[in-house]
Amino acid sequence: MPSLPTRYNILSILARPVGTISSILLIAIVIAVFSYLQAVTDSAFNVMAQTGDPLTVLVINQSADSETVSGIGKDMVNKLQLTPKAVRDEKGVIISAEMVAISSASSARDPAVKVNAAVRGVDFDLANKARDQRVKIIEGRVFAPGTYEVIVGESVASTYLGHKLGDEIEIGNRGIRKFKIVGVFSTGGTAADSEIWGYVETLRDVYSRTGYSSARLRAATPDDVEEMIKYIKGPSVELSAMSEREHFSGMSRNQQATQVFSVVMIIILGIASAFAVANTMYAAVAGRTREIGMLRAIGFSPGSVLVSFMLEGLLLSVMGGIAGCAVSLFANGLRESILPGAFTTVSYQLAITPKIIGVSLAVAITIGFFGSILPAWRAARMPITRSLREA
Amino acid sequence: MLTIKNLGRNKLRTTLTIMAIALPLFVFLVTSSLKQSLNDAFASMEKSMRVATHQKLTYTTLLPQRMRGEIESIAPEGFLEGVCRSTWFGGKIEGSQQAYFSMAVDCDTFPVVHSEFEMTPDEIARFNDTKQGAVVGQEFAKLVNVGIGDKVTMKGAIPPFVSLEFEVVAIPKGLEDARLYFRLDYYDDVYRKITGDSMGVHNFWMRCSSPEARKWALTEIDRHFRNSQNETVTETESNFIRSFIESGGDWIGMASKVGLMVVIVALSVGFNTMSMSFRERTSEIAVLRALGFSASRIGFMVVSEGLLLGLAGGIIAVAPLYLLTHLREVSIPQFGKFTIETSVAGTALFVAVLCGFLAALVPAAMAVRLQVATALRKVA
Numbered sequence: 109m110p111s112l113p114t115r116y117n118i119l120s121i122l123a124r125p126v127g128t129i130s131s132i133l134l135i136a137i138v139i140a141v142f143s144y145l146q147a148v149t150d151s152a153f154n155v156m157a158q159t160g161d162p163l164t165v166l167v168i169n170q171s172a173d174s175e176t177v178s179g180i181g182k183d184m185v186n187k188l189q190l191t192p193k194a195v196r197d198e199k200g201v202i203i204s205a206e207m208v209a210i211s212s213a214s215s216a217r218d219p220a221v222k223v224n225a226a227v228r229g230v231d232f233d234l235a236n237k238a239r240d241q242r243v244k245i246i247e248g249r250v251f252a253p254g255t256y257e258v259i260v261g262e263s264v265a266s267t268y269l270g271h272k273l274g275d276e277i278e279i280g281n282r283g284i285r286k287f288k289i290v291g292v293f294s295t296g297g298t299a300a301d302s303e304i305w306g307y308v309e310t311l312r313d314v315y316s317r318t319g320y321s322s323a324r325l326r327a328a329t330p331d332d333v334e335e336m337i338k339y340i341k342g343p344s345v346e347l348s349a350m351s352e353r354e355h356f357s358g359m360s361r362n363q364q365a366t367q368v369f370s371v372v373m374i375i376i377l378g379i380a381s382a383f384a385v386a387n388t389m390y391a392a393v394a395g396r397t398r399e400i401g402m403l404r405a406i407g408f409s410p411g412s413v414l415v416s417f418m419l420e421g422l423l424l425s426v427m428g429g430i431a432g433c434a435v436s437l438f439a440n441g442l443r444e445s446i447l448p449g450a451f452t453t454v455s456y457q458l459a460i461t462p463k464i465i466g467v468s469l470a471v472a473i474t475i476g477f478f479g480s481i482l483p484a485w486r487a488a489r490m491p492i493t494r495s496l497r498e499a
Numbered sequence: 500m501l502t503i504k505n506l507g508r509n510k511l512r513t514t515l516t517i518m519a520i521a522l523p524l525f526v527f528l529v530t531s532s533l534k535q536s537l538n539d540a541f542a543s544m545e546k547s548m549r550v551a552t553h554q555k556l557t558y559t560t561l562l563p564q565r566m567r568g569e570i571e572s573i574a575p576e577g578f579l580e581g582v583c584r585s586t587w588f589g590g591k592i593e594g595s596q597q598a599y600f601s602m603a604v605d606c607d608t609f610p611v612v613h614s615e616f617e618m619t620p621d622e623i624a625r626f627n628d629t630k631q632g633a634v635v636g637q638e639f640a641k642l643v644n645v646g647i648g649d650k651v652t653m654k655g656a657i658p659p660f661v662s663l664e665f666e667v668v669a670i671p672k673g674l675e676d677a678r679l680y681f682r683l684d685y686y687d688d689v690y691r692k693i694t695g696d697s698m699g700v701h702n703f704w705m706r707c708s709s710p711e712a713r714k715w716a717l718t719e720i721d722r723h724f725r726n727s728q729n730e731t732v733t734e735t736e737s738n739f740i741r742s743f744i745e746s747g748g749d750w751i752g753m754a755s756k757v758g759l760m761v762v763i764v765a766l767s768v769g770f771n772t773m774s775m776s777f778r779e780r781t782s783e784i785a786v787l788r789a790l791g792f793s794a795s796r797i798g799f800m801v802v803s804e805g806l807l808l809g810l811a812g813g814i815i816a817v818a819p820l821y822l823l824t825h826l827r828e829v830s831i832p833q834f835g836k837f838t839i840e841t842s843v844a845g846t847a848l849f850v851a852v853l854c855g856f857l858a859a860l861v862p863a864a865m866a867v868r869l870q871v872a873t874a875l876r877k878v879a
Contacts, residue, residue: 210559
């Protein structure tokens, strides 16, 4: 069966520039909206997933579901020294006992908007070892233990008002103290970049905490993680333990509502744009009635006419999809923030990933397919004689 | 009229276009309604005589219970109708991960500070007489399937994660949401037994007797506690709720962004159709012009076609939901009652017509500027 050359479709599209451009524009807008919404949910999910290192074991209170509401005593932390398989340094098992509190700050974008920053008390060396040395000081220096000094994550420095290197911020509950920001750190885009870190014993004092919130240990292999969790959950310690990854991916489940929202949006807008493609294609078919009759008369089969018109619709939608993805790239790098369930704001950068572009193009093709199938069907079934006679 | 005739000529296209305009506008209607109801809620709170005091740096730090007495003692006579301490509990029912809005409150001042719940004297008396008593919202009673006199056990979501058993003593007329309020002194008893310490308070809610009293509360309470162990921030109810909601993300901004984007979609759908039908009818328009129809008359015809398309799409988008929410009550879980206000419906309809108008402008201009002779010569 001879098929019509694609060049025929391209020339036909070019023959009606206004209709073509407006259809492409429409699909482009819909696809750009879709990519943006997808980036919002995906990037939020990724920041939480990245935060979770599969080889870092997070220990919290059995009744708590997040670090902010967890509390574990000093004696419990000591019991963790005996955890089997845990990675050690020259001083023994690496245990980063940490304290987490919440402090509110003003957003730099709009000072009237308050954001909740997590304040984390750590021993910097231990915390970094438990996180596989992923914490890098990018400006200034680490806080000195025992002083009113803190370091802030790079998201904090860039999105909160008055949280730059050298600024003073207020921290504490029973009596509020002023802390100086002496450094900015980065963990490469994890939730920790939205945190404020200070020396754990100083912060415990300022927050009048008797114990810690959580502890982190390090494993060498995934099998070791299992064994460590079993020990910590068992009768000798009786705390809740899980890999950081498991913990944070659980928290990102809160993003499901946005996910559902963007799917519903794309279905509604997708149907709308499929209708618009159908309109364009019906017009194309109607405008070329005689042409189609001629094609059939010189021997092209109904199948090849169908395929040809389908191809034309798909071409429109793919071009729209590419244009939409190109537009959505402008959203790449924008900052958004989420509240992943533990009452602390995590800000993240939007990333238009290859996956998002792939899915968006697939949606564009789907729109083109459903928009052109009926018009193409009509073109293929046109009786030759009548269409040739038509003016 | 010619316009209606024209629309009826290609019924399939008209239907597709109207639906393609209606769908995005439906999204616009829903997002702007949600936005409107949030803003309305803030506006009604703006007038509220209720203020809330919390710790200066966060909502989550606990303040000592005794501060209620201190606030009452520094307030001028008659300024405060009641001070109600409240502590977040976030109770979960056994076997479920869903944390309900649940708070420990002072039973003596709760009915005064939350007078909008319209508790009856009977209900107030029962709440005061029953230490384990709980006041629950109608939605809560429905979801958990409890009535007056029933017992319900919940486990707190914050330390010390205690399980408390409550007895439902009131389901007030004015409390629709899935909430549960219970007595602070009961929680405190259990808390002391476990921790040996007295329980802390997240907020002090106060009802002020006059605008003047509210002004006093907003400034003087914080001044009193300044430089103490427990520094505070006192806010109006609307500011408190607004910053609480906004700390979870800029929902209102997000709704506006989505609303704008879908309107652009509707606009380009209209533009697509209008330019297409104009292109097809180029020679027809040229004939009309040659017959003596004025250019402005033709332009008007094209524009009115766009307006009509927009109006039809708008009506289809707005009418069903508008009628549905006005004929019977619709509520969304976690959000509450949902209505499409007439003003929002009107705006959506206006936007629809505007889209039709704007979409028809370019084709209309082209029709007006059409070179009659050239167009007549051209074979379509």
